Each structure stands twice: as structure tokens, then as C-alpha cells.
Amino acid sequence: MNFRFQNLLGAPYRGGNALVVNNTELISPVGNRVSVTDLIKSRNSTLPVQSSSNICRIAASHDGVFLLTVDENRRCLFINLRRRVVLHRISFKNSVNAVKFSPDGVYIAVATGKLIQIWRSPGFRKEYFPFELVRTFADFDDKVTALDWSPDSNYLLAGSKDLTARLFCMKNLKSTNKPFLFLGHRDTIVGVFFGVDKKANRVCKVYTITRDCYMFSWGFKGNEDESDEMEEDASEPPSPGTPDRDGEGNLEGDDSGNVKKRKDYEGKDGDLDEEGGYFQGGKWELLRKDNFVQASAKLTACDYHRELDMVVVGFSNGVFRLYQMPDFVCIHLLSISREKITTAVFNELGNWLIFGCAKLGQLLVWEWRSESYILKQQGHYFDVNSLAYSPDSQLLATGADDNKVKVWTVSSGFCFVTFSEHTNAVTALHFMANNHCLLSASLDGTVRAWDLFRYRNFRTFTTPSSRQFVSLAADQSGEVICAGTLDSFEIFVWSMKTAHLLDILSGHEGPVHGLMFSPTNAVLASSSWDKTVRLWDVFEGKGAVETFPHTHDVLTVAYRPDGRQLASSTLDGQIHFWDPIDGLLMYTIEGRRDIAGGRLMTDRRSAANSSSGKFFTTLCYSADGAYILAGGSSKYICMYDVADQVLLRRFQITHNLSLDGVLDFLNSKKMTEAGPLDLIDDDNSDMEDGVDKQTRGRLGFDLPGSMPNRGRPIVRTKCLRIAPTGRSFAAATTEGVLVYSIDDNFIFDPTDLDIYVTPEAVDAALDEDQPSRALLLSLRLNEDNLIKKCIFAVSPVDIAAVAPSIPHRYLQRIIEALADLLENCQHMEFILRWCQELCKAHGNSIQQNSRNLLPALKSLQKAITRIHQDLADTCSSNEYTLRYLCSSNSKK
Structure with a gap:
């Protein structure tokens, strides 16, 4: 029973910003979890830490020891990456759009709403108030969207939705000096970066990148350089950037509204005084303004590598560009998808580019010098419907509503092949005993056989008239393939060698959602919504040899590995155990109260008083048949002892409040006549970005009671499979494929x-x-x-x-x-x-x-x-x- 969460498959990336620590470890948010990918060893793992909702921002310390995650509920976790534990927690009052550690690791800059908060970074010690607020900057008129620290941690650069960028000095945080302003932008600032002058070997450049595909390059000139320039050309027009200020941070303006510079400077170029820093004795000017030339597209992600002086930008049409600065020379232009690129970053050495596309669940690592992929992973676009372990437990196949079949290596967590020949949702999977053949059934009316050596579809099983298949089974010898239908209530039988249709088993009066061959003989068990489980002798062709009646719709069926017991789940939340030889009911487990929990956002009652039915839609015996796993329309997976019919353990698959059905209690203050406050969207930021909010797909055979909830995904378990080794099991859930494993090192x-x-x-x-x-x-x-x-x-x-x-x-x-x-x-x-x-x-x-x-x-x-x-x-x-x-x- 000592199963622990190990990994999350099927969803490499779901949104937010990705980053690279220690030059080779890629960290990306996946829902309310964090995924860590070792790009050298090609291994993926998921931290056992969960946030309260989907993670939108992450930041890591310079040495890669600490990780900061902020979710949609503005709750922040301070994590020790090496130990994989949460050290501290804090909540912010406004939504966080950017967060970044200072290079020296002393401070954390957080852009929360219109404010920038400077927090002292906590350490390993357990403290009552681990986060200390050092300074708050409230100079912006709209949301702060981008942050960057100078290499020496003395300056902070921030960009905002109010079309301005500001430069703050961290030398004396108690100073009341106003920041420098960079003006002239016409759209929201997406990225701000400090540049380095290689000749002078110091920071004296600033790059600001806007959503309308423009890049502004700003240069800093000291007092002496500027005086010489003013003597040469006194009629030079004023810079669009705000000039310097005096010691008190005051500005002088002329009648035309342009801001001009005072003559009395305090401090010289490069001098670090206590008030203004080494940028005090000079001025900033606009050096050049460049256009990325992407017609009808918005710039959505960008990053700058200071040592290489290179800029990478991603656009809403799936195109990215790589530029060499300061001459703005385009080195690479490539289209990686048709959807919006939501994150684009360099690794520490600058030889790899990391891109993420939230809508497609796509994560790419591209080496720009050799123009080759280091990593290319893409999750399922919609929910995973079915799972299948290979006989040696090394591979895991997944089928989903996006018409794709993916095969994953369990040890590395990577998908190595994707089959996309199906034209409708994949509903069932089955590995053949030889470990090299995979079967898949789909609503497109076909059952396909896949060769895992040559990665091809070598056989397709069809019917005389189009049918929708929702269940699949194959006998132990691999000679006969059976599939149950959703629309005609029949079971079709094919020959594996010839792909010819051998027989059509009729008798059910509802969709056949469960099929399984006995492990010891050629008897096929089928379950249907007509409240029956039927046993068929496929090879003799005698039709149904036994019928087990139920009082409610039967949702799934499973054989014990020794073939001497049959388990079936019904719509009233019960699990029935039958003796398939004598045809007798052995015992029944009442599981409705065990699986109960969680309320929908639109429910006006708590989970305890909810009238919506809870039931098991998937069953799976352990390898030795001692216990059975059951999951369904709930946030829980239940483990029962078969011999004693007792609940051994409940696994809560997620704590993510961004999903529906996780909360148990009702907060009446958040309920209005128009519905819950959380579903009333008063922010049009998604439409401004040109991206509609993604909603989950919903199939036509969803079970009764599974009502849609305005696009909010409902937590559920669609499929459960235990590995043949018995040391792990996988669950196809709303968040992806959760893998739980046993660690015997801690068992005495x-x-x-x-x-x-x-x-x-x-x-x-x-x-x-x-x-x-x-x-x-x-x-x-x-x-x-x-x-x-x-x-x-x-x-x-x-x-x-x-x-x-x-x-x-x-x-x-x-x-x-x-x-x-x-x-x-x-x-x-x-x-x-x-x-x-x-x-x-x-x-x-x-x-x-x-x-x-x-x-x-x-x-x-x-x-x-x-x-x-x-x-x-x-x-x-x-x-x-x-x-x-x-x-x-x-x-x-």
C-alpha cells in the first residue's frame, strides 16, 4: 500500500514561464505541479509539491538551490529544489505577473499588480516571518509585466502595461529618489533587459521590447561625454527617454512638455554614491528603434542573453526569431507551431533555446548553432481516456480525445512516438503479449494495430458499416481481437492474422463499455449500460454462456489475474464480485461514501449534501489479486482489500482548485444570483492577447451526471492500470497521467x-x-x-x-x-x-x-x-x- 506519487506524464507544459537552472535542468510548470527535466540524462520528474491552483510564475535562485512558484490564487511557495520540499509560504494581495531573484540571491523582486515589492530572500532556517518586505515601488499606472536585475544587483529594471519602463536603484532602499523613465513605447512592454558594453565591460545599455513587435535600444552617457556632445550640436532634439534627475529626483520640463536636463549633476560616471548609484551622473538616450516585422502577429515572449548579446523573441503565430545585438541581425527564423508561444528563454551558456506553447502543451529545446532539437515533447491536447502498460512494465501507452496515441518510457517520462492516424477520439488501448504490438480503438470506427519496432500502423480492423468503438480486448494467444460499440451495442470479433471479421456478438441493449478476456481461458466478459455482464465463448461461437444481472447500469468489468473472480462497477457506486465459474455473486462493496467528495463550482450546497451521484468508471486488480483499485467521477482513487472488502487507502489525485470538484465546502459569500464570483470574468486580458480561453473537449458518451461547467475542467479518473510488476500504477486523470510507485527502502x-x-x-x-x-x-x-x-x-x-x-x-x-x-x-x-x-x-x-x-x-x-x-x-x-x-x- 506504500504507493507514492512519482511522475506526471501526458502534460509536459501547461502555461507560465519556463527556466533553466544549472545550465541543463529545465523547470516548467504543469498545472499546479512543477516538472524538472534533465536535458543531459534525458529524464523527466515531477516535484511532489502541489500549489493550490495552476502555477503562473516561477523563479529560481542563481545557484539553483531555491525555487519560487506563484499560482493563480496569488499563493507563493518557496521550495528547496535539491530536497524537493517546501520551506516557506506566503500570499500576495494582487496577481503576480513577474518575479525574479537578484543575482546575489539577497532579494526577490515581485511584480504584484501595479506594485513592485522587494522581499529579502529567506533561507533554510524555519522562521515565523521568513519573508521580509524591504521596499515597495508604487510608481506605475498599470500592471507591471517585466522585471530584470543588473548583474551586480544594484539596479532593477521594470516594464509595465502603462507603456513605460522604469529604472530603480537598489543601493539605498530607504531613499526617496524617483526612478528613471523610458518613454516612447506604443504598446505593452513584454521584456526589459540590461545590456553590457563589451568595450567598457560594464552595464550601460537597456533593451525594452513591446507587444507590437518593436525593440528599443537605450544607451547611457556620462556627464563628460554628454557635455562634449552638447557643445558639438546644441540643437539636437531631446531624447524620448526621461533624462537624469538631481539629488532629490525632481524634473524640469519646458512649455512643450518635453523633459530637459538640469546642468548641476552630482556624481560622475561610474561613481557609486549612496543615493543615485553609478547611473546618476549622466543621461539615457534612445540609440535605435527596430521592428521585428511580423505582420498581424503580437510579440508574446522574449529573452536576452547578456554574454552573447543575443535576443530571442516569440510571436502569437508560433514563429520565433533570434537576433544578434547591437546590430539587430536576424540569425534564425523558424515556425514551431501555429499557436502562441508563451515562453522563450536561453540556458545559461546560451547554446540552447527553450520554447513553450501552452495551448498545445508543447515544450521544445533547440540548439541554434547546429539547428537541431535537444528535446521535443508535446502532451495530449485534451483529456486522456485510456492507458495500457506493456507486459514488461517499461512502456506506457495513452490515448486521448485529441485522436492521438502516445507511447511513453516510464523510467524517463518521455514520449518517444506519437501515432495520429485516428480521426476521432481514442477510447481504448491494449498491449499484446509480445510487447511489440499495440492495439487502439477509436470513435472513428476503426481498431488499429501499431508496430513498435517500425512505428507504423500495420493492420486496421473495420466493420461493414461505421461504428463507434469504446472498449477493446484481445485473448492471451493474440489471435482474436474484440471491440465493443457505443451506438449499435454489439461486439465485433476479428482475426489478428488476416484482419477479417469473424463474428458479431449481439445481445446487449446498451453501450458496451467494458471488455476483458479471462486470463486462463478464452471466455470474454462484457459489461453494458443495459445492467448486465455477459460471458461469451468466442471460439465456440455459442453466444452468451452466462448473464449476470445488476440493478443499475454496469460501467466497467475486470478479471482477477487467476481468472476465478470477476469485478463489475455499477452506476450506484457499488462494486460487485462474481464467481465466473459458478455464476454466483460472492460479495459487494458499497463504495459511494468512499468516493464521495468535492463539489462543482455551480453547486449551491457542500460536497456532503450533494445529490450528484458518485460512481466508479474504472477498475483494476493488483498483480497478485489481493487488492483492487477503483476510480471514477471523483478526486479520489480507492484501494480495497478484496478478501475482507475493506477500504485500505484513498489517494487524492489533486489539490488543484483551478479544477472543478476539488473543493468540499461551500462559501456562500462567493455565490451570487448570476453564479459564483470565480466564474465571472471581468478581465479581458485573454482577448487582448488574441487568445481565447481554452476549454476541454467533451465526448458524446459522457456519463449521466457529468454536466459541463462553463469550460472549467472537472476532476475525474478515466482509466486505472497497474503495472505487471505490481510496483506502480498509472491513473489517467484530468491533469494528465499520474504515476504512483512503491519505494521499499523506507519499509521495515x-x-x-x-x-x-x-x-x-x-x-x-x-x-x-x-x-x-x-x-x-x-x-x-x-x-x-x-x-x-x-x-x-x-x-x-x-x-x-x-x-x-x-x-x-x-x-x-x-x-x-x-x-x-x-x-x-x-x-x-x-x-x-x-x-x-x-x-x-x-x-x-x-x-x-x-x-x-x-x-x-x-x-x-x-x-x-x-x-x-x-x-x-x-x-x-x-x-x-x-x-x-x-x-x-x-x-x-
Whole structure:
């Protein structure tokens, strides 16, 4: 039962800004979670931390230790990235549009509404008030949209929706000096950046980029340089940028409204005084104004790399451009999608460009010098409907409403192939026993077979007239394929080899939403909304051989792995367990109260008083059949003990308040006659950006009671699958595919423990050169590290003698330890020899107790298969080197 959240698949990016820490770790928000991608090792992981709603802004400290996340509810989390824990929390009063750490890590600048707040960055210590507000700048007339720090953390540059950019001095935060103004913009400022003069090796440039595709370059000139220039040309027109101020920050203006500069300067160029800093004794002027030339498109994302002096910009039409400054030379122009680019950033070295498209769920890492992709991931556009684990548990296939089938590597969290031949929603998936063939059923009336070697659709199963398929099953031999329909209430049977239609099973009077073959024979079980579960003998062609009646619509059906029990879920929230051999009802679990929880935003009552029905739409047995997982129209996944019919654990799949059905209690102050206040949108920012708010797709076969809620996604679990190894399970939810796994390192579950079974006794046995006794003691303690230590203490010559002395009841534990060692250890031959001797010595016991040992054996098979594939790939890529070495050795 010790399942813990491990990763989130199917949604690499959902919006907000992405960033890169330590030059190779890509951090991106995914809903209310944070995803971390190692671009060198090609591994993706998700932090176990959840925000209260969708994350809109993130920022990381310069050393990559701390991460700051701000969600749509203005709640901020201060996270230790290395430990993956939340250190501090704070809430802001207004929406946050930008946040950034200072380069020295002392301050955090937060653009909250029209204000800029400077907070002292907290550390590792637990404090009552970890965040200290140092200064608030309230100089803007509209929302602050962009921030940037100078490299020495002495200046802060900010851009706003009021068409101005301002320069603030951080030298003396108690000073009342007014900021410098940069004027002349005609649209919202998207990005502001400090530039470096390479000749003078100091910051003396400012770049401001606006939404109407213009870039302003500003230069700073000291007192002496400006005096010489004024003597040469006294009639030069005034700069559109606001000039310098005196010590009190006052301005002088002429009758025409232009601001002119006073003659009395205090401080010289480069001098850092306490009041104004080294930008006090000079003036800013507009050097040039450049247009990015993107007709009918808006600039939506930008970033500047200070060392390379390069600018990358992304537009609302999916195009991005890369420019070399200060000459504004376009190096690259590429279209990556047709949707708005929502984030564009450089990595620390500047050799990689990171782009994100929120509407498509797309995340790209592009190396601009070689013009090649480092990473290219795209999630499902709509909700995931179905899941399927490969027999070795290494792959996970997902099908969704966006007509696509994706196959993911579970260990890395990456999608390596996408099949898009379906023309309607994918509703069911099934992996064949050979691990290299995947089946998918769709509402477009086809069942397709995919080759995972050549990545192609090698077979398509169709019907004489168009049908909509919502369920799929294949027998153990892989010779027969069955699919249930939504519209005609029939089950179609095809031959896998010839793709010919063999039979049509009729008898159901409602949509056939559940199909599954018995693991031990060729009996097919089907569930339908006509309140029945039917058993079919497909090969004999006798039709339905057994019918199990229910009092409510049957939503899904599942066989226990030994084939001696059948579980079905009904619309009234109950799970019925049947004996498929005798045709008798064994027992029933009342699960309505277990799955209940969460209210819709439009409900005028709390979740406890809600009249909307809760039910399970997906069931899945564990690998040994001891427990069953159930999920449905709720924020909970329930785990039941099958033998005792008791609830073992409830998993809450999300705490994201941006989804509907998460809140339990009703706040009457937020309810009005027109509906809840949260659904009344008084901000037209989305329409200003030219992007409509994205709503979820909704299929025609949604269950009763699943009413739409004005585009707000409703939390639910559409599919559950347990890995054949039994060490993890995946849930297709509204947020994506959640993967939970078991971590045995933290479990202490001893067997036959007494006062003489201690870690000291294990060490003493090893010192006395008794590896067999030490291994038995460690197995009785059931501590992972001790078991592995004792395994390595046995010499390769003695493995054949030690393996038969292991009692049968410890076989599962030692097989699990060997499987874990194969995954993470370099001594492959030593571990494989252990596996071989165990199979020789305990072959009969393993065969007799195969049901209980199945999860451990599947884990071992998965590890051996992965090693075999890695060795095969390494040998094939070094074939000629190996031939040369072999030939040279034979000659010697």
C-alpha cells in the first residue's frame, strides 16, 4: 500500500514561464505541479509539491538551490529544489505577473499588480516571518509585466502595461529618489533587459521590447561625454527617454512638455554614491528603434542573453526569431507551431533555446548553432481516456480525445512516438503479449494495430458499416481481437492474422463499455449500460454462456489475474464480485461514501449534501489479486482489500482548485444570483492577447451526471492500470497521467524477529565468514540495505551452495532485491548468476507459488529485458570495433 506519487506524464507544459537552472535542468510548470527535466540524462520528474491552483510564475535562485512558484490564487511557495520540499509560504494581495531573484540571491523582486515589492530572500532556517518586505515601488499606472536585475544587483529594471519602463536603484532602499523613465513605447512592454558594453565591460545599455513587435535600444552617457556632445550640436532634439534627475529626483520640463536636463549633476560616471548609484551622473538616450516585422502577429515572449548579446523573441503565430545585438541581425527564423508561444528563454551558456506553447502543451529545446532539437515533447491536447502498460512494465501507452496515441518510457517520462492516424477520439488501448504490438480503438470506427519496432500502423480492423468503438480486448494467444460499440451495442470479433471479421456478438441493449478476456481461458466478459455482464465463448461461437444481472447500469468489468473472480462497477457506486465459474455473486462493496467528495463550482450546497451521484468508471486488480483499485467521477482513487472488502487507502489525485470538484465546502459569500464570483470574468486580458480561453473537449458518451461547467475542467479518473510488476500504477486523470510507485527502502517489515536477529548479528556473521547465515538474518530483518550487502558478501563460487539454503517464504524478497540490483548495479554477471542458481534450486517452488511471486518475477524480467536491450544497442553501434578486437586477439 506504500504507493507514492512519482511522475506526471501526458502534460509536459501547461502555461507560465519556463527556466533553466544549472545550465541543463529545465523547470516548467504543469498545472499546479512543477516538472524538472534533465536535458543531459534525458529524464523527466515531477516535484511532489502541489500549489493550490495552476502555477503562473516561477523563479529560481542563481545557484539553483531555491525555487519560487506563484499560482493563480496569488499563493507563493518557496521550495528547496535539491530536497524537493517546501520551506516557506506566503500570499500576495494582487496577481503576480513577474518575479525574479537578484543575482546575489539577497532579494526577490515581485511584480504584484501595479506594485513592485522587494522581499529579502529567506533561507533554510524555519522562521515565523521568513519573508521580509524591504521596499515597495508604487510608481506605475498599470500592471507591471517585466522585471530584470543588473548583474551586480544594484539596479532593477521594470516594464509595465502603462507603456513605460522604469529604472530603480537598489543601493539605498530607504531613499526617496524617483526612478528613471523610458518613454516612447506604443504598446505593452513584454521584456526589459540590461545590456553590457563589451568595450567598457560594464552595464550601460537597456533593451525594452513591446507587444507590437518593436525593440528599443537605450544607451547611457556620462556627464563628460554628454557635455562634449552638447557643445558639438546644441540643437539636437531631446531624447524620448526621461533624462537624469538631481539629488532629490525632481524634473524640469519646458512649455512643450518635453523633459530637459538640469546642468548641476552630482556624481560622475561610474561613481557609486549612496543615493543615485553609478547611473546618476549622466543621461539615457534612445540609440535605435527596430521592428521585428511580423505582420498581424503580437510579440508574446522574449529573452536576452547578456554574454552573447543575443535576443530571442516569440510571436502569437508560433514563429520565433533570434537576433544578434547591437546590430539587430536576424540569425534564425523558424515556425514551431501555429499557436502562441508563451515562453522563450536561453540556458545559461546560451547554446540552447527553450520554447513553450501552452495551448498545445508543447515544450521544445533547440540548439541554434547546429539547428537541431535537444528535446521535443508535446502532451495530449485534451483529456486522456485510456492507458495500457506493456507486459514488461517499461512502456506506457495513452490515448486521448485529441485522436492521438502516445507511447511513453516510464523510467524517463518521455514520449518517444506519437501515432495520429485516428480521426476521432481514442477510447481504448491494449498491449499484446509480445510487447511489440499495440492495439487502439477509436470513435472513428476503426481498431488499429501499431508496430513498435517500425512505428507504423500495420493492420486496421473495420466493420461493414461505421461504428463507434469504446472498449477493446484481445485473448492471451493474440489471435482474436474484440471491440465493443457505443451506438449499435454489439461486439465485433476479428482475426489478428488476416484482419477479417469473424463474428458479431449481439445481445446487449446498451453501450458496451467494458471488455476483458479471462486470463486462463478464452471466455470474454462484457459489461453494458443495459445492467448486465455477459460471458461469451468466442471460439465456440455459442453466444452468451452466462448473464449476470445488476440493478443499475454496469460501467466497467475486470478479471482477477487467476481468472476465478470477476469485478463489475455499477452506476450506484457499488462494486460487485462474481464467481465466473459458478455464476454466483460472492460479495459487494458499497463504495459511494468512499468516493464521495468535492463539489462543482455551480453547486449551491457542500460536497456532503450533494445529490450528484458518485460512481466508479474504472477498475483494476493488483498483480497478485489481493487488492483492487477503483476510480471514477471523483478526486479520489480507492484501494480495497478484496478478501475482507475493506477500504485500505484513498489517494487524492489533486489539490488543484483551478479544477472543478476539488473543493468540499461551500462559501456562500462567493455565490451570487448570476453564479459564483470565480466564474465571472471581468478581465479581458485573454482577448487582448488574441487568445481565447481554452476549454476541454467533451465526448458524446459522457456519463449521466457529468454536466459541463462553463469550460472549467472537472476532476475525474478515466482509466486505472497497474503495472505487471505490481510496483506502480498509472491513473489517467484530468491533469494528465499520474504515476504512483512503491519505494521499499523506507519499509521495515521483519519476519520471525527475536532478540538475536539484529543488524549487529548480521555483521558478526559476515565477520565470521558465514554468508549464508548472514543472508538469512538479513531476510528475517527485511531491511533492503542489509539484504543487498549480504548478497554481495557471497563469493561467486559459493552462490550455488548458498541459493538452496534460502527458505521458500523468503524467495519473493530476495527476487525483489535482485531485480532492484539489476536496475541500479554494474555487476550484471554476478546478479544474473544469482538468478540462475535460484531458478535451479527453487524451480518447483516458484512454479507452485507463481501467483504470489508474479509481481517480483515481472520486475526481474523487466530488469533483464532492459539490460539485454542496452547491451544489444551498444554492441550493434560498436560492431566493427568488436570485430577488430576479436580479430586482433586471435592473431596474437
